[in-house]
Amino acid sequence: MKKTIFLKTFRTGTLILISAVALITVFTFASLKRWHKNDLQNHLQRLGLSLQPTVIEKLAKEPGVLDAWAKQMGKSINARISVILPGGSVLADSKAMPDNMDNHLDRPEISEAMAGDASSRQRFSRTIMADTLYIALPLQLESEIAGVLRISMTMESIRNLRHELEVRVTAILLSLFPLSLLLTYIHSRRISRPIQSLAQAARIVAEGDFTPRVYVSDGGELGELATSFNRMVGRQSDMINEMAQQRKQLETIFAAMREALAVITHDGTVLMSNLSFNKLVDDESPTGKKYWEVLRSSEFYQTIQSLIAAPRNHSREMESADRNYLVNFTLLPGTGDFVVTFLDITERRRLETMKRDFVGNVSHELKTPLTSIKGFLEVLEAEVRGSEGLRYLEIIRRNADRMIHIIQDLLLLSRMEDKSFSLNTREVSLSQLVRDTARMFETAVHRKGLKLTLDLCDKMSPINGDSSRLEDMLVNLLDNAVKYTESGGITVRLKAEASHVVLEVSDTGIGIPADLQERVFERFFVADASRSKENGGTGLGLSIVKHIVMLHEGEISINSTPHHGTTFTVRLPLAPSS
Incomplete structure (x- = not known):
C-alpha cells in the first residue's frame, strides 16, 4: 500500500512523541533518584555535624x-547512630547491641x-538487613582520631517517596500523551493537506491541464511553495499558448510555401514536410518514411548520403519529373538533421536556354562579318598613307578586336553552359601550366x-582537368591582374592541401x-567601366573563370581591399590516385 505524506508525518511524529515520553520518564526517574539520594546524604551530613561535638564530649568524659x-x-x-573506636569495635549503636556487632574496621x-x-557509602547492612546510606565523620581528640561517628538511614524511606513521585509523573505524562498525539495528528494534517493539494494539481498539470491552482491559508515555506507553483503553472500556460500560436503560424506559413520543403533526420527519415513537397513526391503522408521511399532519385540519394557522412550546408540543381529544381540542404546545428528545400527553376532555366541560344546564334552570325571587316582593315592599313586615316583605321580595328573577343567569350560561355559540354580531362601539372601561361604576360608586365x-611547389x-580550359582560367585571372595594376606586382602562389590544390593570384x-x-x-559586370573600356575588357572573363x-x-573566392589589391583563390581537387 502506498504510504501518504500524512501517514509518514504522523507516524514520524508519533515515534518522536513516544521516544520523548520515554526519555523524559527515564530522565525524570533517574533525576528523582539522584536528587533524593543527595538530599538524604546532605540531611545525614547535617545531622552528623550537629551531633559530632556532643559525641566527642561524651567520648572524652563518659x-x-x-x-x-x-x-x-x-x-x-x-x-541510626553508631560510634566506632579506632580498633574497629562498636562502642555505641542505636539499632543493635554493640557487643554483638562485628568489627567495623573493614567497612569502607x-x-x-x-x-x-568524612566518607559516604551506600550498601547493604547485614546488621539491620536493609540497603542503607552511611555518613561517617572522624571524632578528633587532641589531634588524634578517637573514633568515628556514623549516621545512617535505610533507602526504603526514600524509595517510597520516590515511588509516589514516579507514579505522579507517570500519570501526568500518560494524561498528556493523548493530547500530544492529537496535536501531532493536527500538525501532520496541516502539513500533508497542502502537499497533497500540490501533488494532485501537479498530476493534472502533467496531463496538460494548466487551470488548477493551489491556495494555502497559512504562510511559511508551504505558502511560498504554493505561490511559486501557481506562478510557474501560469507562466507555463502562457508559454504553451504562445508556442501553440507560433506553431500554428509556422504551420500556416509552412503549408503556404510554394517551395517544397522537408526535414530529413540523420538516419534518413522524413520528419516533416509541407504540401508542396507532398505533391512533388506524389505522397499525401510521407512523414515517418525513409526519403528514398518517397523520392526515387539517385542524385538526391547520393547527395544526402554524402552530407550525412560529412554534415554541411550544400546546394545543387536536380531534375525530377522533367522539372528543374535548385535543392538547398541546410544543416540543423546540434541534431545532424537537414532542412531540404526544392525551388522550381524550370522556367528560369528555359529562359536562360533561350537567351543562351539567342546569344550563341547572334555570336555565330556576327563572327563571320567581323572576320571580314578585320581582313579588309588589314588591307586598308597597307594602302592608307595619311596619319589621320591610319588613326581612324586603328580605332576601327581596336573595336573590331573587342567585338571579336566578346563573341569568342560568349561562345565559350555558351558551350560550357550547355549540358552536353564535357571536359577533356587528363592529369595536368598545374605548376607547369602556370609557368607556361605566365610567359604569355612577360611583355605586358615589363611594359607596365x-x-x-x-x-610554386614543384613536387x-x-x-584531373582540362588543360585548355585551365589555361583559359589562368589567362583571364592574369589578364585582369595586369589590366588593373599600375604599380607594384602580381604574385601567383600554388600550394597543396590534404585533398585540394590551392591557386592564388594576387x-x-x-x-x-x-x-x-x-x-x-x-x-x-565591371567594377570600373571607364578603365574596362580603356583596357578592352569584355566583362566576361571572371564569369568564364567561375x-x-x-x-x-x-x-x-575573392578578397579585395580598394587601393591595396585583390586576391583570387581557386581550390581544385587532386586526382583520386593522389
Whole structure:
C-alpha cells in the first residue's frame, strides 16, 4: 500500500512523541533518584555535624553512656547512630547491641573516616538487613582520631517517596500523551493537506491541464511553495499558448510555401514536410518514411548520403519529373538533421536556354562579318598613307578586336553552359601550366613596369582537368591582374592541401569595393567601366573563370581591399590516385 505524506508525518511524529515520553520518564526517574539520594546524604551530613561535638564530649568524659544516648537520640532523629573506636569495635549503636556487632574496621566508610576524611557509602547492612546510606565523620581528640561517628538511614524511606513521585509523573505524562498525539495528528494534517493539494494539481498539470491552482491559508515555506507553483503553472500556460500560436503560424506559413520543403533526420527519415513537397513526391503522408521511399532519385540519394557522412550546408540543381529544381540542404546545428528545400527553376532555366541560344546564334552570325571587316582593315592599313586615316583605321580595328573577343567569350560561355559540354580531362601539372601561361604576360608586365612573382611547389601532385580550359582560367585571372595594376606586382602562389590544390593570384592594383565583390562573377559586370573600356575588357572573363572552376568541381573566392589589391583563390581537387 502506498504510504501518504500524512501517514509518514504522523507516524514520524508519533515515534518522536513516544521516544520523548520515554526519555523524559527515564530522565525524570533517574533525576528523582539522584536528587533524593543527595538530599538524604546532605540531611545525614547535617545531622552528623550537629551531633559530632556532643559525641566527642561524651567520648572524652563518659564513654559508658554513649550507647544509651545513641539509642535515645536515634529514635528522636529517626536515624541510626553508631560510634566506632579506632580498633574497629562498636562502642555505641542505636539499632543493635554493640557487643554483638562485628568489627567495623573493614567497612569502607569507617576506614576512610579513620584516615581523617568524612566518607559516604551506600550498601547493604547485614546488621539491620536493609540497603542503607552511611555518613561517617572522624571524632578528633587532641589531634588524634578517637573514633568515628556514623549516621545512617535505610533507602526504603526514600524509595517510597520516590515511588509516589514516579507514579505522579507517570500519570501526568500518560494524561498528556493523548493530547500530544492529537496535536501531532493536527500538525501532520496541516502539513500533508497542502502537499497533497500540490501533488494532485501537479498530476493534472502533467496531463496538460494548466487551470488548477493551489491556495494555502497559512504562510511559511508551504505558502511560498504554493505561490511559486501557481506562478510557474501560469507562466507555463502562457508559454504553451504562445508556442501553440507560433506553431500554428509556422504551420500556416509552412503549408503556404510554394517551395517544397522537408526535414530529413540523420538516419534518413522524413520528419516533416509541407504540401508542396507532398505533391512533388506524389505522397499525401510521407512523414515517418525513409526519403528514398518517397523520392526515387539517385542524385538526391547520393547527395544526402554524402552530407550525412560529412554534415554541411550544400546546394545543387536536380531534375525530377522533367522539372528543374535548385535543392538547398541546410544543416540543423546540434541534431545532424537537414532542412531540404526544392525551388522550381524550370522556367528560369528555359529562359536562360533561350537567351543562351539567342546569344550563341547572334555570336555565330556576327563572327563571320567581323572576320571580314578585320581582313579588309588589314588591307586598308597597307594602302592608307595619311596619319589621320591610319588613326581612324586603328580605332576601327581596336573595336573590331573587342567585338571579336566578346563573341569568342560568349561562345565559350555558351558551350560550357550547355549540358552536353564535357571536359577533356587528363592529369595536368598545374605548376607547369602556370609557368607556361605566365610567359604569355612577360611583355605586358615589363611594359607596365610591374613584377611577376611565381611561388610554386614543384613536387605537387597532378590534378584531373582540362588543360585548355585551365589555361583559359589562368589567362583571364592574369589578364585582369595586369589590366588593373599600375604599380607594384602580381604574385601567383600554388600550394597543396590534404585533398585540394590551392591557386592564388594576387595583385597590388586598384582593388574592388566590398559591396561589388559578390557581383564580379556576373556576365558583363565591371567594377570600373571607364578603365574596362580603356583596357578592352569584355566583362566576361571572371564569369568564364567561375564556370571553368565549377566544371572542375572546385571553388573560387575573392578578397579585395580598394587601393591595396585583390586576391583570387581557386581550390581544385587532386586526382583520386593522389
